[in-house]
Amino acid sequence: MSPAQSAEHPETAQPPKRSSREVLDASDISRALTRIAHEILERNRGADPVVLLGIPSRGVPLAQRVSARIQAVEGQSVPTGSLDVTMYRDDIGLKPPRGLEHTDIPADGIDGKVVVLVDDVLFSGRTIRAALDALGDIGRPRAVQLAVLVDRGHRELPIRADYVGKNLPTSLVERVTVHLTEFDGEDAVLIADRAADKAADKAADKAPTGVKA
Numbered sequence: 001m002s003p004a005q006s007a008e009h010p011e012t013a014q015p016p017k018r019s020s021r022e023v024l025d026a027s028d029i030s031r032a033l034t035r036i037a038h039e040i041l042e043r044n045r046g047a048d049p050v051v052l053l054g055i056p057s058r059g060v061p062l063a064q065r066v067s068a069r070i071q072a073v074e075g076q077s078v079p080t081g082s083l084d085v086t087m088y089r090d091d092i093g094l095k096p097p098r099g100l101e102h103t104d105i106p107a108d109g110i111d112g113k114v115v116v117l118v119d120d121v122l123f124s125g126r127t128i129r130a131a132l133d134a135l136g137d138i139g140r141p142r143a144v145q146l147a148v149l150v151d152r153g154h155r156e157l158p159i160r161a162d163y164v165g166k167n168l169p170t171s172l173v174e175r176v177t178v179h180l181t182e183f184d185g186e187d188a189v190l191i192a193d194r195a196a197d198k199a200a201d202k203a204a205d206k207a208p209t210g211v212k213a
C-alpha cells in the first residue's frame, strides 16, 4: 500500500517498521574473537607480556572470551580484568550522569606489561581516550593496544584499533548495537537507523489499538 493509499485508509495502514538489521551473527562474532586472540599472540610473540582489560559494559565479557581463546591456544592464562572509564569521560556534565562500573586490575598490575584494552564498538574514540587517562592513574604499561569487535568509523580523536573484528562503514544517523549472551541472551551485532526508529516508535504510539509496529 502506497503512503497515499495509507492516508486514504488509515485503519489498514501498515506502521513503519523498525530499521534494525543484523550484520554479525553468533558465529561471525566467535570467529572474529578467535582471530583477534591469534593476532594478539602473534604481535606480542606469545601471551607473556599481555594483560587484557575490558571496558564495561560489553568489553568485559569480550575480554574474557579473548582470554579463554588465548589460554586454549597457549595453555597459559592471561591476566584479565576491567577498567571503568566513567570518571575520565569528557562529557561529564553534558550528558545524564552514568553509574560507576567496576575496575578490576589483575594482582600483578600493569607496570611494564602490554595492556590490551577491549571494547565492543569504536566510534568517536572518546571512550578509549578516557581509558588511556584511567590507565595513567593505575600504572605505566610498556605499551597499550586496542581490540574492538566493531570499528564503525567517525573518529573525533587520533585513535585507532590494533585488532578489529569487523570494520563496519556506517552513517552518523545509524547506531551499532552489540548483543552478548552475558547481557542480552544472544550474540549479535545490529545496525539501526535512529531517525527511522524514532519515526516507527512515534507511529506505534499513535497506532489504533491492535496495530503494532
Ligand SMILES: O=P(O)(O)OC[C@H]1O[C@H](OP(=O)(O)OP(=O)(O)O)[C@H](O)[C@@H]1O
Binding pocket: 055, 056, 057, 058, 119, 120, 121, 122, 123, 124, 125, 126, 127, 128
Ligand atoms: O568511541 P565512542 O564514541 O566513545 O563510542 C564507543 C563506546 O560507546 C559504547 O558505549 P556506551 O557509552 O554507549 O555505553 P555502554 O558501554 O553501556 O554500551 C561502546 O560500548 C563503546 O564503549
Ligand SMILES: O=c1cc[nH]c(=O)[nH]1
Binding pocket: 121, 123, 152, 174, 175, 176, 177, 178
Ligand atoms: O553506534 C554506536 C556508537 C557508539 N557506541 C555504540 O555502542 N554504538
